[in-house]
Amino acid sequence: MSDQAYSKTELMICVAARLFEDASTAFIGTGIPMLAAMLAAKTIAPNLVPVFEFGGLGAILEDLPRAVGEARTFHKGLVAAGICELMETAQRGFIDYGFLGGAQIDPYGNLNSVTIGDHDHPKARLPGSGGGNDVGSQCWRTVAIMQHDKRRFVPKVDFLTTPGYLNGYLARENAGLPAGTKPIYVVSTLALMDYDDGPGGSYRMRLAATHPGVTVQDVIDNTGFELIIPEKVRVNDPPSAEELRLLREEIDPEKFYI
Amino acid sequence: MEIIESGIGEMIQPPDIEDFREWNRTQKTRKLVDKRMSEQEAISRFVYDGCYIGTELYGTVRCPMSVSRELVRQGKKDLRVCGQGVLELDLWMAAGLVKKLDITYIGLEVYGTSSALRRAVESGQIEKCVEWSNASISWRMKATAMGVPFLPTRSMLGTDMVKYSSAKVIEDPFTGLKVCLLPALILDVAIIHVHRADRYGNTQIEGITGFGAEMARATKRLIISAEEIVDTDEIRKYPDHTIIPYFLVDAVVHAPFGSHPGEMAYMYGRDEPVIHEWVEASKTPEGAQAYLEKYVYGVANNQEYLELIGQERLSQLVDEREKRV
Numbered sequence: 001m002s003d004q005a006y007s008k009t010e011l012m013i014c015v016a017a018r019l020f021e022d023a024s025t026a027f028i029g030t031g032i033p034m035l036a037a038m039l040a041a042k043t044i045a046p047n048l049v050p051v052f053e054f055g056g057l058g059a060i061l062e063d064l065p066r067a068v069g070e071a072r073t074f075h076k077g078l079v080a081a082g083i084c085e086l087m088e089t090a091q092r093g094f095i096d097y098g099f100l101g102g103a104q105i106d107p108y109g110n111l112n113s114v115t116i117g118d119h120d121h122p123k124a125r126l127p128g129s130g131g132g133n134d135v136g137s138q139c140w141r142t143v144a145i146m147q148h149d150k151r152r153f154v155p156k157v158d159f160l161t162t163p164g165y166l167n168g169y170l171a172r173e174n175a176g177l178p179a180g181t182k183p184i185y186v187v188s189t190l191a192l193m194d195y196d197d198g199p200g201g202s203y204r205m206r207l208a209a210t211h212p213g214v215t216v217q218d219v220i221d222n223t224g225f226e227l228i229i230p231e232k233v234r235v236n237d238p239p240s241a242e243e244l245r246l247l248r249e250e251i252d253p254e255k256f257y258i
Numbered sequence: 259m260e261i262i263e264s265g266i267g268e269m270i271q272p273p274d275i276e277d278f279r280e281w282n283r284t285q286k287t288r289k290l291v292d293k294r295m296s297e298q299e300a301i302s303r304f305v306y307d308g309c310y311i312g313t314e315l316y317g318t319v320r321c322p323m324s325v326s327r328e329l330v331r332q333g334k335k336d337l338r339v340c341g342q343g344v345l346e347l348d349l350w351m352a353a354g355l356v357k358k359l360d361i362t363y364i365g366l367e368v369y370g371t372s373s374a375l376r377r378a379v380e381s382g383q384i385e386k387c388v389e390w391s392n393a394s395i396s397w398r399m400k401a402t403a404m405g406v407p408f409l410p411t412r413s414m415l416g417t418d419m420v421k422y423s424s425a426k427v428i429e430d431p432f433t434g435l436k437v438c439l440l441p442a443l444i445l446d447v448a449i450i451h452v453h454r455a456d457r458y459g460n461t462q463i464e465g466i467t468g469f470g471a472e473m474a475r476a477t478k479r480l481i482i483s484a485e486e487i488v489d490t491d492e493i494r495k496y497p498d499h500t501i502i503p504y505f506l507v508d509a510v511v512h513a514p515f516g517s518h519p520g521e522m523a524y525m526y527g528r529d530e531p532v533i534h535e536w537v538e539a540s541k542t543p544e545g546a547q548a549y550l551e552k553y554v555y556g557v558a559n560n561q562e563y564l565e566l567i568g569q570e571r572l573s574q575l576v577d578e579r580e581k582r583v
Contacts, residue, residue, distance in 0.1 A: 030367045030368070031367070031368070053392055053393075054315065054316055054319070054466050054468050055465075055466025055467055055468060056466055066318070066367060066368040066528065066530075067316065067317065067318055067319060067344070067367040067368065068316070068367070069315055069316040069317075069318075069319040069320075069466060069468060070318065070319050070521060070528065071319075071465060071521060071523045071524075071527075071579075071580030072580070073466070074465060074466055074523075075580060076583055080465050080466045080467075080523075081466065081467065082396075082466065082467035082468055082469060082470070082471060082472075083392060083393065083396045083468055083469050084393070084396050084397065084400055084469065084472060087392070087393035087396065087397075087413075091393075091411070091412055091413075110417075114389060114418070114422075119387075119389075119418070119422055121382075122379065122380060123380075124376065124380070125375055125376050125379035125380055125387070126365075126371060127363045127364055127365030127371055127372065127375070128341075128361045128362050128363040128364060128365075128389065129362060129363065129389060129390070129391045129392070129419060130342075130362060130363030130365075130391070130392050131363075131391065131392040131393065132391070133391035133394075133413055133414060133417060133419050134391045134392060134393040134394070134413045137391075137412060137413045137414070137415065138393075138412065138413065159418050159422075160416075160417045160418040160419075161417060161418065161419060162417070163415070163416050163417050166416045166417075171416065172416060174416075175415045175416025175436065176412065176415040176416070176427070176435055176436025176437060176438070177412065177415050177416055178412055256368050257368075
């Protein structure tokens with residue numbers, strides 16, 4: 001525990017980092033997922049094998065990558081290959097996790113990173129899928145990391161870029177996505193969410209744990225759809241002093257994100 | 259065979275694999291010909307208004323910036339672009355040269371969304387965006403590289419990506435699984451920046467290869483810009499490092515620091531202040547124009563550009579390179 005002040009973004013990164021599994025392969029999207037992966041590698045997952053779509057696999061994450069293709073993504077790495085090799089590695093079932101962001105998310109965990117408004121006449125043109133769609137399609141388990149507000153947590157994404165549970169039970173399988181792949185968590189600036197994906201479940205997003213100082217009502221008020229609220233909602237641990245030190249001194253000392 | 263779903267996105271360049279084979283048979287010499295030329299000559303000979311063009315790798319990494327700046331100086335317009343890019347495509351869009359996009363991702367990564375992309379698309383200057391994932395567009399090039407008209411994938415399925423692409427979904431006749439079919443992608447011209455090439459175009463890359471191998475095999479014309487031009491004897495010493503053989507290549511441009519302000523693995527690092535200068539400048543049309551005046555129109559060629567950046571700064575970037583350990 002720590003009595004230090006910390007930002008919502010720092011807390012979000014810490015909660016996301018704690019979801020990494022040691023000695024697993026994980027596709028890392030650009031931005032916040034990179035910070036979470038670095039923190040995980042320096043704490044609970046020292047044998048993490050980070051995978052960056054343009055060819056880097058198994059890098060030692062000493063400095064924060066500024067882009068998914070730059071040299072820090074294969075620094076002291078095991079493999080510097082190409083995009084086809086790593087995406088095909090995911091398609092044949094070798095990538096355990098995918099960590100990604102997006103501009104919008106819906107109750108089924110579908111993400112949008114293409115357009116706000118109509119596709120052909122958009123209010124806002126976003127960067128595009130990049131590897132997002134591939135990661136959400138091919139990795140065994142995906143974790144979304146998002147700022148939490150009503151503009152981002154929406155009943156229906158304007159453009160379904162990256163598949164979550166699509167529209168519910170068996171929808172992924174019926175669409176032809178690889179069997180057994182699924183979204184498992186959403187980490188936001190307010191809470192940790194999972195999915196009601198047990199037998200007979202609705203496959204919609206469910207509150208799992210709030211961040212310290214955040215009430216269940218705060219989460220509800222900032223979510224643009226009906227979130228499943230279980231009887232018991234845990235509270236996430238705040239960042240430890242060590243997590244904060246790593247984030248501020250080693251991971252993002254230039255304050256790109258925190 | 260039943261087509262379960264068809265994308266409504268425009269097929270920006272319908273693939274003709276037979277024509278491509280014929281092109282490769284008749285238009286690409288197998289002779290060892292010296293293909294060295296200036297960036298001016300490479301652009302004026304091989305890039306034309308309305309062509310379907312792509313760049314590799316990814317914005318600030320081994321990115322063909324010097325040749326891309328020359329394209330802006332020559333004002334090649336109405337470009338149909340295969341778009342997985344950051345800074346180079348930003349320059350083209352800011353200069354108003356792009357008409358259609360097969361887009362995967364155009365953004366500034368650590369610095370956020372691309373203002374140039376937003377303005378060009380939201381204003382309607384770019385008439386069409388056809389959506390693809392990174393793997394999908396790379397596999398489209400791989401299909402061409404293999405000489406086949408399409409490849410199946412399990413990406414894109416169930417999402418709006420299929421709808422706004424020109425992919426099709428079918429049931430696999432062997433297993434019954436639904437698969438997304440990606441049409442082969444054949445560029446008119448591609449620009450790839452590399453660590454070293456010989457005068458004939460035999461090309462070696464260090465670090466990640468992105469989609470360089472695939473793009474080099476999926477284009478009718480290929481402009482290689484290289485940090486170093488080496489003797490063929492050097493290539494012959496390490497033939498296992500050659501990822502692009504000479505007969506794929508049409509132009510070899512010597513371009514030291516050709517990826518600046520981006521990086522080259524093991525040679526020099528990113529120039530964050532210059533990248534950041536673009537991020538800030540590109541937020542307004544006037545700012546973008548001023549940047550283009552300073553760094554593109556205001557210099558005649560890569561040599562003058564490097565003089566503008568200054569030897570001292572370039573030496574610092576060499577010091578900051580990713581090092582082999």
